[in-house]
Amino acid sequence: MGAKAGVGALGAVLLAVLTFLAVSSWSRQPAVVTPSAQPINFPHNVHVGTYKIDCQYCHSDARRSSSAGLPSVERCMGCHKITGAALPEVKKLAEYHAKKEPIPWVRVNKLPEFTYFPHKAHIRAKLKCQTCHGEVEKMTTFAAQTGPRLVNDLLNLVGLRPAAPPLSMGWCVDCHRQENAKPDIKAPLDCIACHH
Numbered sequence: 001m002g003a004k005a006g007v008g009a010l011g012a013v014l015l016a017v018l019t020f021l022a023v024s025s026w027s028r029q030p031a032v033v034t035p036s037a038q039p040i041n042f043p044h045n046v047h048v049g050t051y052k053i054d055c056q057y058c059h060s061d062a063r064r065s066s067s068a069g070l071p072s073v074e075r076c077m078g079c080h081k082i083t084g085a086a087l088p089e090v091k092k093l094a095e096y097h098a099k100k101e102p103i104p105w106v107r108v109n110k111l112p113e114f115t116y117f118p119h120k121a122h123i124r125a126k127l128k129c130q131t132c133h134g135e136v137e138k139m140t141t142f143a144a145q146t147g148p149r150l151v152n153d154l155l156n157l158v159g160l161r162p163a164a165p166p167l168s169m170g171w172c173v174d175c176h177r178q179e180n181a182k183p184d185i186k187a188p189l190d191c192i193a194c195h196h
């Protein structure tokens with residue numbers, strides 16, 4: 001009787017865990033990176049490509065925290081009080097600043113809640129942002145692979161551009177296996193490292 005109840009309880013827990021995983025993977029978007037409409041049309045190509053601003057000047061949490069972080073309105077205004085002040089998209093920025101409101105950026109890369117991805121470990125291992133996020137310096141809108149150039153559009157049309165990597169478990173694990181072939185690298189393969 002006691003043993004049966006024990007098995008029953010274990011079964012119920014397992015069922016709950018599986019249901020949770022299944023529901024959380026149904027209810028979310030598939031983990032592919034697609035461009036999203038943003039409150040301000042922020043062009044990475046202008047800032048990184050043309051003006052050579054370092055990724056970590058704006059995403060400054062990447063080396064010390066699990067998330068990379070987004071820049072504050074103040075950080076943008078450090079340049080934009082003067083630079084481009086007359087451009088329509090920069091005026092929107094100044095409005096958020098005047099209202100003392102954060103910009104409601106739409107999140108693009110998002111793993112499901114039951115996974116753990118730390119930027120810090122990857123930046124310390126000297127991986128380039130672009131290995132995982134693609135050629136951000138050419139993007140007019142994040143995740144849109146093309147800049148306003150005929151050559152880019154033609155390349156996309158014939159499908160020559162490599163697609164952004166899907167944020168799948170296979171992608172993480174494949175790279176961990178490859179990296180572990182190098183000396184002094186120990187990228188985890190145990191479930192608990194990425195699921196806790």
Ligand code: HEC
Pocket residue numbers: 055056059062066067068069070109110111112116117119122123127128129130131132133167
């Ligand atoms: C090993 C792959 C990898 C590398 C290298 C990497 N990222 Fe990420 N990045 C991810 C993944 C995966 C997510 C989604 C994380 C999540 O949802 O928990 C993400 C999310 C983000 C986000 C949005 C959420 C957040 O953390 O603020 C930003 C911004 C970002 N990365 C910027 C960068 C920058 C800048 C660099 C380089 C300094 C970088 N990433 C390097 C894989 C990577």
Ligand code: HEC
Pocket residue numbers: 040041042043046047051053058071072075076077078079080083084087089090093
């Ligand atoms: C280190 C300086 C610097 C920082 C910080 C900076 N920008 Fe810029 N930004 C520029 C320069 C330079 C231009 C080009 C201006 C021009 O073409 O007259 C620009 C252009 C722009 C444009 C106009 C693009 C167009 O052509 O319509 C927008 C929008 C913009 N930035 C938004 C932002 C936002 C939002 C932030 C904060 C997340 C930010 N910028 C942070 C330097 C900066």
Ligand code: HEC
Pocket residue numbers: 038042044047048053054055056057058059070071105106107108109110129130133136137141142
């Ligand atoms: C001037 C500031 C600035 C610089 C420099 C910059 N970014 Fe960003 N980045 C932003 C802002 C603002 C957003 C949010 C709007 C968007 O998604 O386009 C963003 C979004 C992102 C995202 C998507 C975040 C999400 O929601 O998943 C990634 C990934 C990213 N940046 C990577 C990079 C990389 C890699 C570099 C360097 C090659 C870089 N950024 C340089 C300001 C910057």
Ligand code: HEC
Pocket residue numbers: 111115116117118121122125127131132167168171172173175176179184185186187188193194
């Ligand atoms: C391009 C290669 C690459 C990709 C893609 C990648 N990783 Fe890693 N990962 C590494 C390397 C390299 C390390 C660091 C190993 C070391 O420091 O010895 C690491 C370390 C880690 C660690 C250990 C952190 C610590 O503090 O020890 C976790 C957790 C992790 N990765 C999760 C993920 C997840 C989740 C994904 C997919 C969303 C992912 N990684 C994708 C290369 C990668």
Ligand code: HEC
Pocket residue numbers: 021025031111112115167168169172173176188189190191192193194195
């Ligand atoms: C290096 C990181 C990493 C390791 C190690 C890892 N996972 Fe995952 N796992 C992920 C990521 C990231 C996702 C989310 C993938 C997505 O959203 O498509 C995921 C998704 C899942 C899912 C949800 C189903 C699905 O495909 O969306 C299950 C179940 C799972 N992992 C079980 C495991 C088990 C069991 C192990 C150990 C054998 C393990 N994982 C090891 C990163 C990892």
